[in-house]
Amino acid sequence: xxxxxxxxxxxxxxxxxxxxxxxxxxxxxxxxxxxxxxxxxxxxxxxxxxxxxxxxxxxxxxxxxxxxxxxxxxxxxxxxxxxxxxxxxxxxxxxxxxxxxxxxxxxxxxxxxxxxxxxxxxxxxxxxxxxxxxxxxxxxxxxxxxxxxxxxxxxxxxxxxxxxxxxxxxxxxxxxxxxxxxxxxxxxxxxxxxxxxxxxxxxxxxxxxxxxxxxxxxxxxxxxxxxxxxxxxxxxxxxxxxxxxxxxxxxxxxxxxxxxxxxxxxxxxxxxxxxxxxxxxxxxxxxxxxxxxxxxxxxx
Amino acid sequence: xxxxxxxxxxxxxxxxxxxxxxxxxxxxxxxxxxxxxxxxxxxxxxxxxxxxxxxxxxxxxxxxxxxxxxxxxxxxxxxxxxxxxxxxxxxxxxxxxxxxxxxxxxxxxxxxxxxxxxxxxxxxxxxxxxxxxxxxxxxxxxxxxxxxxxxxxxxxxxxxxxxxxxxxxxxxxxxxxxxxxxxxxxxxxxxxxxxxxxxxxxxxxxxxxxxxxxxxxxxxxxxxxxxxxxxxxxxxxxxxxxxxxxxxxxxxxxxxxxxxxxxxxxxxxxxxxxxxxxxxxxxxxxxxxxxxxxxxxxxxxxxxxxxxxxxxxxxxxxxxxxxxxxxxxxxxxxxxxxxxxxxxxxxxxxxxxxxxxxxxxxxxxxxxxxxxxxxxxxxxxxxxxxxxxxxxxxxxxxxxxxxxxxxxx
Numbered sequence: 068x069x070x071x072x073x074x075x076x077x078x079x080x081x082x083x084x085x086x087x088x089x090x091x092x093x094x095x096x097x098x099x100x101x102x103x104x105x106x107x108x109x110x111x112x113x114x115x116x117x118x119x120x121x122x123x124x125x126x127x128x129x130x131x132x133x134x135x136x137x138x139x140x141x142x143x144x145x146x147x148x149x150x151x152x153x154x155x156x157x158x159x160x161x162x163x164x165x166x167x168x169x170x171x172x173x174x175x176x177x178x179x180x181x182x183x184x185x186x187x188x189x190x191x192x193x194x195x196x197x198x199x200x201x202x203x204x205x206x207x208x209x210x211x212x213x214x215x216x217x218x219x220x221x222x223x224x225x226x227x228x229x230x231x232x233x234x235x236x237x238x239x240x241x242x243x244x245x246x247x248x249x250x251x252x253x254x255x256x257x258x259x260x261x262x263x264x265x266x267x268x269x270x271x272x273x274x275x276x277x278x279x280x281x282x283x284x285x286x287x288x289x290x291x292x293x294x295x296x297x298x299x300x301x302x303x304x305x306x307x308x309x310x311x312x313x314x315x316x317x318x319x320x321x322x323x324x325x326x327x328x329x330x331x332x333x334x335x336x337x338x339x340x341x342x343x344x345x346x347x348x349x350x351x352x353x354x355x356x357x358x359x360x361x362x363x364x365x366x367x
Numbered sequence: 368x369x370x371x372x373x374x375x376x377x378x379x380x381x382x383x384x385x386x387x388x389x390x391x392x393x394x395x396x397x398x399x400x401x402x403x404x405x406x407x408x409x410x411x412x413x414x415x416x417x418x419x420x421x422x423x424x425x426x427x428x429x430x431x432x433x434x435x436x437x438x439x440x441x442x443x444x445x446x447x448x449x450x451x452x453x454x455x456x457x458x459x460x461x462x463x464x465x466x467x468x469x470x471x472x473x474x475x476x477x478x479x480x481x482x483x484x485x486x487x488x489x490x491x492x493x494x495x496x497x498x499x500x501x502x503x504x505x506x507x508x509x510x511x512x513x514x515x516x517x518x519x520x521x522x523x524x525x526x527x528x529x530x531x532x533x534x535x536x537x538x539x540x541x542x543x544x545x546x547x548x549x550x551x552x553x554x555x556x557x558x559x560x561x562x563x564x565x566x567x568x569x570x571x572x573x574x575x576x577x578x579x580x581x582x583x584x585x586x587x588x589x590x591x592x593x594x595x596x597x598x599x600x601x602x603x604x605x606x607x608x609x610x611x612x613x614x615x616x617x618x619x620x621x622x623x624x625x626x627x628x629x630x631x632x633x634x635x636x637x638x639x640x641x642x643x644x645x646x647x648x649x650x651x652x653x654x655x656x657x658x659x660x661x662x663x664x665x666x667x668x669x670x671x672x673x674x675x676x677x678x679x680x681x682x683x684x685x686x687x688x689x690x691x692x693x694x695x696x697x698x699x700x701x702x703x704x705x706x707x708x709x710x711x712x713x714x715x716x717x718x719x720x721x722x723x724x725x726x727x728x729x730x731x732x733x734x735x736x737x738x739x740x741x742x743x744x745x746x747x748x749x750x751x752x753x754x755x756x757x758x759x760x761x762x763x764x765x766x767x768x769x770x771x772x773x774x775x776x
Contacts, residue, residue, distance in 0.1 A: 175744025344570035
């Protein structure tokens with residue numbers, strides 16, 4: 068039973084990270100119907116920026132808490148800036164192009180960013196400092212649930228609550244929902260669609276950065292390639308829940324997290340990624356609309 | 368006034384990029400020795416580079432926009448050089464002769480190393496042409512093309528290892544296995560829409576690689592299969608140098624064969640069905656074309672070439688392991704197709720030579736190879752989505768006498 072609990076909680080943490088990244092996918096897809104391939108790379112850049120900030124601050128002798136806060140903040144700011152810039156360069160000129168063009172452009176951007184980090188930094192795995200402090204009250208449960216994992220769960224919950232409030236209650240959130248429903252109509256009623264698309268990219272990227280910092284400090288090492296796998300898995304989560312739907316992304320993240328956790332725990336840990344990909348393929352074949360998504364028939 | 372605001376804009380862009388690249392480009396932390404390295408020179412380079420590039424970028428965007436407005440009218444004049452060469456017999460035949468003489472003499476003039484590089488480039492020509500069927504003609508974005516390549520390579524590697532069968536016996540088997548996997552993957556996923564299809568094929572490619580990496584009993588895991596036989600020349604084993612030249616000529620023959628077949632396919636009934644499907648699925652179906660069958664045939668045929676090239680790759684390098692079949696390989700092949708021009712055979716050939724030979728000969732750039740590939744994909748999509756050579760559409764001209772008099776001449 069303890070093993071089960073451990074796997075369950077492990078899946079929950081994993082899933083909440085996937086959910087954080089998947090939210091970015093789903094929001095972008097909801098608004099411009101594009102699979103944002105660079106999203107995983109933004110997550111990776113967030114992790115790298117946090118690592119660099121943390122290392123520099125450590126050398127100048129800052130204390131633990133301020134490093135955690137500063138590193139996360141810088142990561143969020145930089146990831147958002149990257150998300151914003153990428154949209155302007157690679158997607159905006161292609162807004163009226165055929166569907167495949169922005170997708171190929173996105174793949175190109177993703178390869179570019181990977182190699183940019185590879186060349187400017189390093190191709191090796193870099194150790195990532197454990198930014199999250201050990202809580203004293205968690206000592207008793209250490210073997211099944213660590214402080215870092217608790218931190219991940221808490222942060223993702225808080226972030227998701229904030230996000231849903233923003234989307235539900237603010238004017239920008241309303242404009243986002245309107246744009247997702249019908250871009251032309253939103254334009255007609257005075258929504259600045261270009262601004263809303265930029266805002267969506269910024270928010271999505273910020274979420275990815277939070278995910279990047281949390282998972283990197285939990286796992287303890289990063290390299291330039293982490294974005295690829297994480298991106299595909301988060302995409303799986305988004306599709307699983309029904310792409311374009313925000314609660315769907317969260318649900319999908321948890322389902323994927325548990326699937327992976329239990330499959331690696333009870334079946335084989337060598338095939339961890341295979342399970343995720345297989346789940347993706349199966350979902351797309353049997354229920355392309357996802358768990359919470361509605362299947363649309365195409366209009367002619 | 369105009370100039371000043373332009374400069375202001377570019378300055379802004381350059382500051383933005385300096386800010387953006389600051390942590391990644393400037394700071395490098397050595398976590399073991401706890402040293403921070405500040406590389407201010409990079410910041411300067413980024414600033415100057417983005418300042419200049421932003422001018423180019425804006426200029427090209429303007430060119431593109433003004434180009435959009437006057438499409439159609441002066442198509443003939445703006446036709447690229449290569450198209451004009453193809454139209455005019457006078458130029459076409461001498462160029463073809465020069466190229467084929469160069470191709471034949473190449474291994475006798477240059478070193479084994481050069482011949483090897485040329486063979487690799489030719490392999491990518493064939494791979495590009497294969498993927499061109501799927502992506503260019505049928506419009507199905509396949510990001511897992513390398514999976515079929517791997518299937519072919521492992522077919523030869525394993526059969527050769529366990530049963531000792533030679534290259535010639537396995538070549539058709541590799542092609543068949545490629546086609547089989549193409550159908551096996553294609554059957555369930557072809558109902559999906561474009562971008563979902565891209566992701567599923569990507570996932571499939573990764574699954575194949577991960578299985579090869581982890582299933583030690585079957586594929587010998589990450590260490591791969593070594594000592595695979597080279598192709599034999601009527602039962603004779605050749606020396607390394609002769610074998611290289613032999614493989615080069617084999618590859619040329621195979622490439623010519625591929626060009627021939629793909630060219631015939633393109634103009635066949637099924638080729639036209641692929642193009643029609645790419646342009647408009649619903650209209651295509653209402654014309655009575657079986658969507659599933661047509662897509663499946665594109666997938667299977669594309670995979671066939673990948674499978675064949677896989678066998679060839681295994682025979683050429685005599686060693687294969689899963690690390691040769693990563694997503695990056697798929698991305699390179701896709702870049703070839705996109706750069707050359709989706710759907711155009713000549714374009715893909717030129718694209719393959721440019722993308723494979725340039726990094727080989729510009730050694731200084733070889734580190735930046737993938738960076739360039741990524742940038743090429745983005746830039747091509749933004750400024751010239753049709754590629755180096757745009758696929759000229761078949762047009763039919765009515766040659767008979769004009770019934771309604773001469774007004775429409």
